[in-house]
Every structure is written in structure tokens, then in C-alpha cells.
Amino acid sequence: MEQIQDTIQRRAGEVEEIICKWLPEETGLQHTVLEAMNYSVLAGGKRLRPMLMQEVYRMFGGTGREIEPLMAAIEMIHTYSLVHDDLPAMDNDEYRRGRKTTHAVYGEAMGILAGDGLLNLAWETAMQAFSLDEQDGGEPGEEAARLGRIAKAVKVLARKAGVYGMIGGQTADIEAEEARQVTMEQLLFIHEHKTAALIQASMMVGAILAGADESHVRQMEKCAYDIGIAFQIQDDILDITGSMEELGKPIGSDEKNHKQTYVTIRGLEDSAAEVERLSREAMEILSSVEGDSSFLQALTEYLIHRRK
């Protein structure tokens, strides 16, 4: 377990270096929003989504630089969603990972604008993939295929990030919280969209850019679904079984907030069994792919079975 943690940490550092290349310089009359954006992205985190994207790209034989702006873009999207989630009108969080949230430092208006700025910069950055790896003197047919692949990848990212993906999940989550009750159907919708959708985008974009065929892209979508839902259920399990010290938040905070989760509805035993089933399915998909999936398998194993 320690070995994979070290590897993840090293890889997170490498991924962060790539992301940093696409962050804005803090100059100009709009420097405050740029500072707030960089503050938000550089608040830490596992860089899980770009890491998965890069690793799937490699597994399917990708070697170009075109993946890099997409890696930065998905981290910007993930970050903007946290910045807006933390706002007083949403979850109203002053701290995240032991650090003041963006609006707590820069004020609420700048928190809104920094989120908007990151979401827009994500697309501005993603579009840069079109200008990288251009084949000077290559076949026009190859160039059209390359541009088509990038367009398809950006489309998938946009769909999974939007109202049919992550934002859709956030909406359902807020409404369930306001209603103070949630059905299993709603809960799975929320987890699939709020949590799994961006993981799906990561793995699908990696596959598409590497030129994987449609059936492989669909397999990655399924695998990412399994990882995302298992990760979320594990989170709910840890909320109950984890200790204050390990989690950095009160034990059973969901229960104390009367928040219904997979575990409060199905119980600990069934939830753990579901995590196992999803984990097995994800592993089977990964090991069925021809390329080297060893790090992806170790990462999945770690994410799903983590103890904190």
C-alpha cells in the first residue's frame, strides 16, 4: 500500500507540473481573478482526473503532447466545481483540505468570478490541443483525423462536465438535500453524475485522443463508472467507520447531518459487497485491454480500498 501511495504522490507531482504550464500569469488589471484561480487550483489534491487521463492515453499507445491541455482542462473543471460548491449559497464551506476556500480569501464576488474564469479557461485550454502536434507536411487525411479526434474528445469532456453530467448531479444533490430525503434512484443519479461523470470524461478522453476504437471508449466509460460509484460508496463507508483523526472531520458527519447515503439506506455489509463487485468489474475491464494497465489497476485498487 505504501509503495503505491509513493508512486501516486510522485505521479501527482508530474501531473501538477503539466497543469501549471497552463495556469495564467497574475498580471493585468484583472490580476485578482487570476490570483484567485491559481490559488484554487494550487490548493492541492490528488490530481486524480488528469492522472487517469494521461495513464489511459498511454495504455492505448498515445505519445503526443495533445493530451496535456486536456489534462489541465479537466483539473480546472474539477476545481471550479469545488470553488462554486464552497460558496455561501451552496455548501458554505470556509475550509477545504485545511486551507481557506477561495471565497473566504477573495470575497464572494471573486469566488463566483474565479469559478467562471476557471470553467472558461478550461475550454480555452482544451482548444489549444488543436494547435499541438501538428503534422507539418503530413497527409491531409491524417490531419483531418487528428482534428476529428480532438473535437470528439472535447465534446465528451463538455457533455460529462455539463447539465447531462456533473452539473446535473450537483442540481439533483441540492434538491435532495433541500427535500431532506433521497431515493436510491436519486442517489445513484447523483453519484453517477456528480462523481463518476468527470472520471468517465478523464478515461474516455485519454482513450479517444490515443485513437482507441469506439468499443474501447465505451469500456473506459463503464470502468470509470464502476470506479466512481465504488469510490463514492467507500467514502460513505469511511464516513461511518473512519476516525476523526484520519478523516479530518467528525465521525459519521453524514448521519449527524441526517444525510442519507448508500450506507444509511443499504447498510454497511451490502455497501461493502457492492464496492467489491464494482471493483472486480473495473479490474476485469482494465486487464482485458492489450496495453499496460498495471498502474491503473494499482491506482483503482488504492482508490476503492483506501482507509482514509
Added chain:
Amino acid sequence: MEQIQDTIQRRAGEVEEIICKWLPEETGLQHTVLEAMNYSVLAGGKRLRPMLMQEVYRMFGGTGREIEPLMAAIEMIHTYSLVHDDLPAMDNDEYRRGRKTTHAVYGEAMGILAGDGLLNLAWETAMQAFSLDEQDGGEPGEEAARLGRIAKAVKVLARKAGVYGMIGGQTADIEAEEARQVTMEQLLFIHEHKTAALIQASMMVGAILAGADESHVRQMEKCAYDIGIAFQIQDDILDITGSMEELGKPIGSDEKNHKQTYVTIRGLEDSAAEVERLSREAMEILSSVEGDSSFLQALTEYLIHRRK
């Protein structure tokens, strides 16, 4: 004057029909955010930006459908910026164009998510341009050129909408308001970015998609700058000279709010002269283009010299 107003209204209706084709159906567990998004877009407005985009596209000989998702995208971007601007932490407006603002109807959390949803849907929609007007059996070189044009157009839109465009202008505006003073340099930065940038994007995207050369794209950028700044100064002039009945807001509201504008800094006479100069320059650029610019000229004339 009345004739052009009728023409603009008819064209706005045609543009709105195109935009509506790209709006989401209000179904699914995320239906509330979809309702809030449609409510925001369908709140009316002159549809100026997509109208300019379509007209410039036609002027440069564009005839395809690829312009339509970009028209919808820029209106979604314009709309999300209004939705977030109206939020309590920003301008705190309960009404816009005599109608309740989005957060006033759907609550603050849904106002934030509806804005995010529209911004993301703008990119999702823009990316659809890649799948329209595909040339079955065409030359691969032509297909690569088509994809390249769309990528360039989407890039320009992203740049002008983001932290180096509109969001940059919103940031500088908020900071100037908090400081309760503004220099002429800041004021022009705010107008160029907050107001002119999306007009620039409209006209540049129209030119790029129609296949106009780089020098024509730059001319459209300059022309749109002139229109945007002149429009904004005219707004400031009307704030002082307009009557309550015509504007629907108190006379001199800027002055009453101690808001410094181009007019409060330079005076009415110099401001009117600057509007004339910018207007003349924009007209000269439009009439220098080979295509039919008659509607664009009439529209510019109307926008800049409107009395309300």
C-alpha cells in the same frame, strides 16, 4: 429609424428560433437547472451578438449551418454572465427587463448552477459545429481546413469570453466599484473587456467561419471594438440625458450611485464627439468590405445613436 427597428425585431425573432433549437429539454432529475437556464435565455433581449455573428458570416459569403451552434453559444455566454452578475454577491438585482432575475425565481444556489450550466452548454453547443456541414466524399484537405476554421473560431470565442476578455472586464469593474474610483485607463479596460469583447467575438467568429482572411478578421475585431465602446459611452450619455419613462430607471442613476463613467470624467460634449468618431471609423471599415454590409451599417448606426 422605425424601419430599422422593425427589421431588427424581425431578425431577432429569426435568431431566437435558431437559439431555441439548441436549448435543453426540461426533463430528467436535473430538470430544475434546465428550467432555470431556459428561463434565463428566454427572458428576451435584442439577440445582438448572434445577429452580428450571422450577418458578418453572410457578408463574407458564409452559407453553411455551422454558424448556428456558435450563435447559440454566444447568446448562452452572454446570458450566463447576466445571471451571475445579478446574484446577491455581485450586483444583487431582483429584476431585469421588468422580469424577475433567475436567482430571484429559482434561489441563489440554482442561479449559480444555471449560470455554470449555460457556460458549459455554450461550449458543448459550440463543439457541435464540428459535426455539421460535413463534406461526404469531399477532399481530405478541405475537411481539415473546415475543422481548422471551426477550431480557430471556438478559440477566439473562448478567449474573448474569459479572463482575457469579458470575465477580465467584470473583475476590473468590481474592483473599481469597491475602490469607488476609476481612472480613464481602467474605464476603457472595463468597457473593452466587459462590453466590447463579446461583440468582437461575434464579428470575428462570423468572419473566421466564412473563411475570411486574417486581415479581415482583424478589421472585424477593430470594428467591433468601436461599436462596443461607442455603445457603452452612449449608454452613459443616455443615463444622464434620458428620461425615466424611456429608460425604465431613474435619471442619472450612475451619478446618484457616485459611479464614474466616461461622461462624468470627460463631459457630455467630448463624450458625444468620441461616439461620433468611433461610429465613423466602424462605418468606414464596414463599407470597405466587398460583401453586402447594408444591414450591418444600419444596425451599427441604430445601436450607437439610439435614444433609449
